[in-house]
Amino acid sequence: MVMFKKTPEGAKTSQSSQGYSDKLLEHLPKLSDLLKREPVAVERLVAEAIKVKGVRRILSELDKVLKGLGDVALDLLSSLAIGRHVLIMGPVGVGKTTLAETIAEILSISDPPYIEVACHSHMTATELTGDIDIAVALQAGLDHPLAFIPGPLVMAHGKILILDEINRLNPYSQAALLQALQEHYVYIRGFRIRSDFLVIATSNPAEYSGVYELSEALADRMKVIEIMFPDKEVLKGILEWKSNNLLEHLGVKVPDFLTEITTTFVSLLVQDANIEVGPSIRSAIYALANSVSRAWIEGREPSINDLKMELLENMVSTVRGNFSSEQEKREYLLKKFEEALIVAKRTYKR
Amino acid sequence: MNLHKACDPLGLISDILHYVYEFLSNDARVIRPGSVRSYEAAVADIYVRLLLEEGIDERKFCDIVKRVGIENLLLSVETQSPEEKKVILEEAFNYALTKVMRKLEENIIRRSTELERDYDKERSTEGGRAIPDSTHDKAKKGEGKSNSLDSLSESELDGSSTTLDNISFVRQRRETVHSAGTYEARVSGEVTDFVSQESIEDESFENMISTIYDALYGGVGTVNFMNLAQLINMFVRYDANIVRKAQVLKKLERYLKVYGFSAQLTFTRLAKGERKLFEEFRRRVRGSSSEAAQMKVVKFSGSDRYPTYIITTREFKFGDSYSNIDLYKTAMNISRKMIMGKLVTNKDLVVKEYANIKSIDLVLCLDVSGSMRELSWGIQKIEIAKDAVAKYVQFLMNTTDRLALVLFNFRADVLWTLHQVRRFWKYMLYLLSYVYAGGGTNLAHALERAREILVKSRSTAKHVVCVTDGRTVNAQLCVKETIRLRRQGATVSTIAVGENSDDDLLMRISRIGGGLFIKINNMYDLSRALILDKLHLL
Helix, strand or coil, X not given: CXXXXXXXXXXXXXXXXXXXXXXXXXXXXXXXXXXXXXXXXXXXXXXXXXXXXXHHHHHHHHHCCCCCCHHHXXXXXHHHHCCCEEEEECCCCCCHHHHHHHHHHHHCCCCCCEEEEECCCCCCHHHHHEEECHHHHHHHCCCCCCCEEEXXXXXXXXXXXXXXXXXXXXXXXXXXXXXXXXXXXXXXXXXXXXXXXXXXXXXXXXXXXCCCCCCHHHHHCEEEEECCCCCHHHHHHHHHHHHHHHCHHHCCCCCHHHHHHHHHHHHHHHHCCCEEECCCHHHHHHHHHXXXXXXXXXXXXXXXXXXXXXXXXXXXXXXXXXXXXXXXXXXXXXXXXXXXXXXXXXXXXX | CCHHHHXXXXXXXXXXXXXXXXXXXXCCCEEECXXXXXXXXXXXXXXXXXXXCCCCCHHHHHHHHHHHHHHHHCCCCEECCHHHHHHHHHHHHHHHHHHHHHHHHHHHHHHHHHHHHHHHHHHHHHCCCCCCHHHHHHHHHHHCCHHHHHHHHHHHHCCCCCCCCHHHHHHHHHHHXXXXXXXXXXXXXXXXXXXXXXXXXXXXXXXXXXXXXXHHHCCXXXXXXXXXXXXXXXXXXXXXXXXXXXXXXXXXHHHHHHCCCCCCCHHHHCCHHHHHHHHHHHHHHCCCCCHHHCEEEEECCCCCCCCCCEEEEEECCCCCCHHHECHHHHHHHHHHHHHHCCCCCHHHCEEEEEECCCCCEEEEEEECCHHHHCEECCEEHHHHHHHHHHHHHHHHCCCCCEEEEEEECCCEEEEEEEEEHXXXXXXXXXXXXXXXXXXXXXXXXXXXXXXXXXXXXXXXXXXXXXXXXXXXXXXXXXXXXXXXXXXXXXXXXEEEECCCCCHHHHHHHHHHHEEEEEEECCHHHHHHHHHHHHHCCC
């Protein structure tokens, strides 16, 4: 009975899924289409989008996601509008990637608005450009949609290409990227495919470990925008807003005093001479939210001890400095927390 | 009328970048002044950035030009040291901006006189009619930056051009000239402020000579005699940062030199032969059997309460510091192997391991009374004591301990408050080298100062060491102060030097303080005693 009932339905779904996959296949670009591509002036699209949207609206939309980066965003827009590629530089967790994605999304010069690549040191040039699958090409012909799987450099035609952590890109793939930037063409097994795009790259400052330096020719095509660590007032605003966002569905709010302590703690660590890489804003936000959610699970009010635990657990892996051992780092952070507590108490009274 | 052509902000920006390029190519620190591509991009980028901004005044204009320009050129320019790059670029932009601004101002002044003449003429002939376009344009070219960009930013985006009416234009021009004038006035004001401040500082240092004279020659061994710590603390707070104190001493240096206090530590001051002689002499006299080398140590502390550094020994591993090698044990091992005719291996090298479990906050109270001026084997005792403290500082450099130094003669004062030795040892040695002796002895005040310092410390281990060679005034107060220190959780050790010392009192202080009492007959043993006290080894 059950079997009988189920079979036709199953057959139906398989049929429709077959239909879907055909549709999806049609959606994929064919090599012949790619070769017919026309040049696109991406900077014109960007300038048009800025004109249509208006600077003020762009900034207000950005303000819903990131705060205190208005000036940086304008720098970014101005160079995109003239077709200059941008490199956003700054410490971990200040919102580099988010800024790039949000700006691209707001401009939305194409659909999808951007292509994102998370760069890593083992990336190959074909990974960026895409390659022809010989097996498929032999069976179904070169123009079958699956014969050529385009890489991000080809896909990004007329779009914004976000290269996350470009400083981890090795020299081989840098060369492929450079060629695409310079000639506006990507070469795949002798085929020449037009590709115009604007790059927003993000990078950590060079003192972080495990990075390659950008080649001179590539660096020359980029403008560097630096995002600084926000000052205390802005930082507090960001922490308050972000952590409350995270806790919205739980129906609890972060006590103001905890935010004050976290802000003081982070800014103390950032200024500290013993610490090379300070805590990120991201880790501070999550530490703050975690401490409150922990208290929520246990059904009590969040305490300073919760915050201490969470701050330590969230930050001990990101903070780097001249410590001989993990234990020493923990002790140092604890000491700094006590210090921050005293400072925060003093400012809070006032 | 084409506004774009009229005021030519692109021309202005490219002028600025031209000067930047000029600056960079003439600067010796720059290897490559940047590619043409990056300069082109910079011009366009700055221009668009200005368009995006709403409302621009002169300062904002300069800020944007500088920031966006640097952003564009940063990766293209190459300098000898990468750290300097940003600074050099900033210098270049400052240079270019001032140069362009000056040119503009000259233009404005010249044009304004022309314009006023034209304007008056027109007023008389044609009444309130607008200035002909030619004059308008010419004047605007000179005007350039501030007002026309303002209108440009609004007008350019929606593509329409605006015409300025002549009256507002003249008003704006006047404002610009006016603001330039006030700017100059402000700058000159700042300069005079700065000069007057300078002179005040100089005056205070002129007074310093007489102050020092009073301090040093008001009477040796009397109440008025000030020690170095008091002298420095006249100019800064007693708990100021050691770096600040070193700066003050640097300024005082030349005045101190006038009175014969120079910075050399004893052993460097002696001629080489002389020094060798004394060393030899000392070694003879200090042979273990001689009376002078006797060191008496009384221990009052329970081992659990007293903060100790646990020392273990282990075999040598690659990367260990050579200064940590335990010479005695290593020598024993090697000689044993030699006797047995075996090869010496890594395992025979024994390294002392310092278990830095906790860091101690140490306060050293050093006696700088007149009796410290006495000679001991041809050298002033104070110089030997300074040498001993210097060795102590060097010993503490391997630890995370913090050290404060209190000098006391008739009064006590803090030469430096608690600072980590590892980081500030250079300053410590510098300050130490200028310590001089003279005056009475007041141990109680020194203990009080030590308490004041330790109140602020949150360390679990606090320790006070007193070094003295004489009898103190107000013995009762000393005991009271020690009790207070003990209640605060600090331990107190005393080191008595020579025959004159009040051993009973010092012994009592150590007993109450729960530390060590060390009696040495000779100042030369002070460094040994200090380190012994630190390590708490018997």
